[in-house]
Amino acid sequence: MISALNRLKRNQKNFAVEYKKIKTQFFQETKDMFICELWPEVIETSIDLLEKNKLCALDSLHIASALAWNADYFLTVAHRQSRATRSTKLHLKKLPE
Secondary structure (H helix, E strand, O other): OHHHHHHHHHHOHHHHHHHHHHHHHHHHHOOOOOOOOOOHHHHHHHHHHHHHOOOOHHHHHHHHHHHHOOOOOEEEOOHHHHHHHOOOOOOEEEOOO
């Protein structure tokens, strides 16, 4: 999410102030969040995704983690993540860029 917002900040100079507010709020709301561990299953799935799709390592780990946690939805603005996610059991919600 921060990556997508940062992209907006880079592309829309008037978004910098809003970005700071959102980033601060994000860290306040996620301070108690549990972060997924990189279990062998996640790493294996990530490698499989990398071998079958044009993805960077972080994108494949993102999808593999969502699969391991049986996420209800997978949200993305990234075209390559969208394409790779379609081959999984995840319910894709592509957000506008």
